[in-house]
Amino acid sequence: GQNIDQPTEMTATEGAIVQINCTYQTSGFNGLFWYQQHAGEAPTFLSYNVLDGLEEKGRFSSFLSRSKGYSYLLLKELQMKDSASYLCVAYNNAGNMLTFGGGTRLMVKP
Amino acid sequence: DTEVTQTPKHLVMGMTNKKSLKCEQHMGHRAMYWYKQKAKKPPELMFVYSYEKLSINESVPSRFSPECPNSSLLNLHLHALQPEDSALYLCASSHQSGLAGAYEQYFGPGTRLTVT
Numbered sequence: 669g670q671n672i673d674q675p676t677e678m679t680a681t682e683g684a685i686v687q688i689n690c691t692y693q694t695s696g697f698n699g700l701f702w703y704q705q706h707a708g709e710a711p712t713f714l715s716y717n718v719l720d721g722l723e724e725k726g727r728f729s730s731f732l733s734r735s736k737g738y739s740y741l742l743l744k745e746l747q748m749k750d751s752a753s754y755l756c757v758a759y760n761n762a763g764n765m766l767t768f769g770g771g772t773r774l775m776v777k778p
Numbered sequence: 779d780t781e782v783t784q785t786p787k788h789l790v791m792g793m794t795n796k797k798s799l800k801c802e803q804h805m806g807h808r809a810m811y812w813y814k815q816k817a818k819k820p821p822e823l824m825f826v827y828s829y830e831k832l833s834i835n836e837s838v839p840s841r842f843s844p845e846c847p848n849s850s851l852l853n854l855h856l857h858a859l860q861p862e863d864s865a866l867y868l869c870a871s872s873h874q875s876g877l878a879g880a881y882e883q884y885f886g887p888g889t890r891l892t893v894t
Contacts, residue, residue, distance in 0.1 A: 701882065710868055710885035711821065755820055765834070766883065768820035 670694045672769035674756045679775045680746055688741045688772045690756030698761040702730050702741045705753045705771070714741070714754075743774075751776045782886035784869050790892045793859060799889045801852040801869030810852045811883065812844060813868040821868055827852060828874060859893045866890050 671693045680686040692700070699718035703711040717723055717732035717739065729742040741754055756769035782803045791797050801810070808829050813821035826834035827846045841863075843855040852869055866888045873881040 710887050712885070713882040716882060765826075766823065768822075771818075771820050773818075 670758070670760075670767040672756055672758055672767060674754075674769045674772045676770065677773045677775070679777060680743075682746055682748060682776055682778050684746050685742065685744050686746060686774065688743075688754050688756075688774070690739045690741075690769055692737050692739070692756070692758045692767075692769075694758040694760060694767055696760040696765075697734070697758055699759040700730075700732055700739045701755075701757040701759060701766070702728075702739075703755040703757055705755060707752075711755060716759075746776050748776050748778070750774065782869055782871055782884050784867075784886035784889050786889055787887065788890050788892075790894060791856065791859065792894055793861075795859075796855070796857045798856065799854040799867055799869075799891075801854075801871075801886055802850055803871040803884070803886075804850055805871065805884065806849075806873075807871035807884075808849060808874040809872045810846065811870040811872075812852070812854050813870065815866045815868055815888070825854075856891075859891075861893050864891055864893045 674690040701716050702714040704714050705711040714728055715723055715730035717730050720733055722729055722731045727744045732739045743750055753771040753773050755771045758767045785800045810827045812824040814824055815821045823836050824838045825844045830846045841858050845853040868888045869886040870883040872883045
């Protein structure tokens with residue numbers, strides 16, 4: 669079966685750091701994506717981790733531990749425009765399958 | 779060009795109508811996808827096309843009929859829909875992935891469908 673868990677909602681302050689955690693249990697796991705989705709818009713790609721460790725890309729970093737079935741997305745120097753849903757997505761190499769978590773709605777307050 | 783386009787942006791249709799959603803990309807991607815997304819929920823995969831052939835159908839009702847006329851186009855034909863089919867329909871594309879890993883999916887802006 670496929671199961672991905674992430675918090676439903678988080679609130680943080682502008683300029684702060686926030687970490688969004690994700691745990692997964694999926695068959696055929698071959699990597700983990702993070703997508704950002706603003707309300708009413710399409711998801712946009714943020715990161716992809718296939719090996720254990722931290723991938724840094726500007727203000728955003730993503731971490732993966734395959735042995736623990738765990739990932740997190742770290743957002744630094746939060747800006748108001750970072751208010752969005754963040755989707756943890758597991759990639760299954762059988763048929764290009766993506767399994768989406770329920771998404772974490774992040775609200776950034778002044 | 780890293781854009782996936784979808785038309786129309788909004789569609790209102792009755793339960794007896796027949797309509798089509800269209801998706802286009804010119805990135806040379808050979809994998810294309812249809813997703814359905816309800817409000818405050820993640821996208822749900824409906825169909826996957828790989829090299830213009832249907833490779834995955836996630837038990838979608840037959841009132842949804844996909845079509846991939848060529849490597850750049852993906853259609854979703856709609857017939858006799860129900861009000862509960864109202865949702866945002868997202869198209870995405872990616873390079874054809876293999877065992878070595880995945881390529882990110884590029885999503886179109888979606889078609890917001892309302893069935894009355």
